[in-house]
Amino acid sequence: MSIEVLDPRFDAEPVYWRRLLADAGLRADWAWDVLCEQAWCARTPWYLTVSLDGSRPRGLVGAAWVGARTRRYRFTASPRGGGFGGLDIRAPGSNAFPAWWFADLGDDAGCQELLRAYLPTMRRLLGVGLKAALIRQVPEAALDVVRGRLRVVRETEPIARIVTERFDSRADWFAALPKQRRMNLRKMFDAVDEDPRVVVEILRGEAVDVVELARLLRVNEVKHRDVPIVPLPQFVGYLRRLLAQPDVFVLSYRDTGTGALLGAGMVFDHPEWPLGRSWSSLPVEDGGRRGLYFHFYGELVRWAIAEGRRGVVLGKKMSRLKASMGAELLPQYAVAMPVP
Incomplete structure (x- = not known):
């Protein structure tokens, strides 16, 4: 050796x-x-x-x-x-x-x-x-x-993760959630799904404007400065290399009227456990839209089920909220x- x-x-x-x-x-x-x-x-x-x-x-x-x-x-x-x-x-x-x-x-x-x-x-x-x-x-x-x-x-x-292999659809995932969480999520999801001003897409990383995405991701980094050593911002060069990988997707939310990128999260694909990473969205006061954070997790679940994955990893932070959406905590x- x-x-x-x-x-x-x-x-x-x-x-x-x-x-x-x-x-x-x-x-x-x-x-x-x-x-x-x-x-x-x-x-x-x-x-x-x-x-x-x-x-x-x-x-x-x-x-x-x-x-x-x-x-x-x-x-x-x-x-x-x-x-x-x-x-x-x-x-x-x-x-x-x-x-x-x-x-x-x-x-x-x-x-x-x-x-x-x-x-x-x-x-x-x-x-x-x-x-x-x-x-x-x-x-x-x-x-x-x-x-x-x-x-x-x-x-x-x-680490939070949702096991999706036991579901046949996003509706099955909904049905497994506590009643109050299920009702709140269904209301938020319907509002986003039925809003003609919002287009939701899952794009290959190479199809995404790296500068636009980096600018949006920095919104979230500025908001979460609760650690002893503040993380460095998203560097465009690093992000460009990352998005070029064949197993990287971006789940994006765009305003059809203004063209603004309202929210986006990266997905690292994997044969069993893809990872949802680096979510960020515009604040409502800056033209953003409510409910996109929760909708992002619903779309991850839908995508993982459609792709036949065992589940999706949601990472750290906000553990109680993720557990309320059916995630197991490791x-x-x-x-x-x-x-x-």
């Missing part, structure tokens, strides 16, 4: 990368050209560590190096970590999925492999300056593996630990 540690800013796409994405079931934000663009737009250097059996990839871990020089408004510049810091093991795009995959995950979802093989490998690469690691998206089944002396384990926001944990 051999190990490669890659930096998308400087390394060319490995010959095995597309096979790795297919084997691991990874979505559009792991495509190499998307990773390259994301890495140059990040605050911190990124490392992609791949374990290989000959030429066949058997494992992947993505992590950001967070050092003393990391700042909110500073972009990454150094080709390597250096100094003192730690690894933030998190996915490069959506935080709805772990940043690692192993061919033989086991009951602990691969967490034992992170501790046994990955962290010692990175310590050898980065040296004694690597002092700590933060592992995100740890499932409940792996808690016994990650607990230990000097380790801090905390529950984070759960517990997630984070562990902070020293790297000896």
Whole structure:
């Protein structure tokens, strides 16, 4: 077994990368050209560590190096970590999925492999300056593996997903919801569906005006500044690469009178669990329309049923609201630990 540690800013796409994405079931934000663009737009250097059996990839871990020089408004510049810091093991795009995959995950979802093989490998690469690691998206089944002396384990926001394979139509999904939620949603959905001023479309990403979409997505980013380190805005270059991927769709709402993009959300397709990501809409006071956020989830359900998917992943945030729309909540944990 051999190990490669890659930096998308400087390394060319490995010959095995597309096979790795297919084997691991990874979505559009792991495509190499998307990773390259994301890495140059990040605050911190990124490392992609791949374990290989000959030429066949058997494992992947993505992590950001967070050092003393990391700042909110500073972009990454150094080709390597250096100094003192730690690894933030998190996915490069959506935080709805772990940043690692192993061919033989086991009951602990691969967490034992992170501790046994990955962290010692990175310590050898980065040296004694690597002092700590933060592992995100740890499932409940792996808690016994990650607990230990000097380790801090905390529950984070759960991942919401709606299982759609048991429904034949959106009406079946409606029927499974609590009565009050069902009545409210049906009223909102009918209002949008019957409004001649609103056209709803599911478009391939490459057909979308990237500048228009980026401008709309920034509306939502400005509204949700409730985290210690404010997320960077949507960069047009990154978004253009992402929308060009064949498994990216955009569910859009447009005003037929003014031509304004009222709301939009990206969908990362997947054979079993597509992901609804990056929703944003115009405020009502700026010409937007009420009810589009809820309608977006209804359209995701309708689309997932029509495409024969097991379900759709709704990500984090607003867990109680998503649960009221029939989503199951999957517990997630984070562990902070020293790297000896």
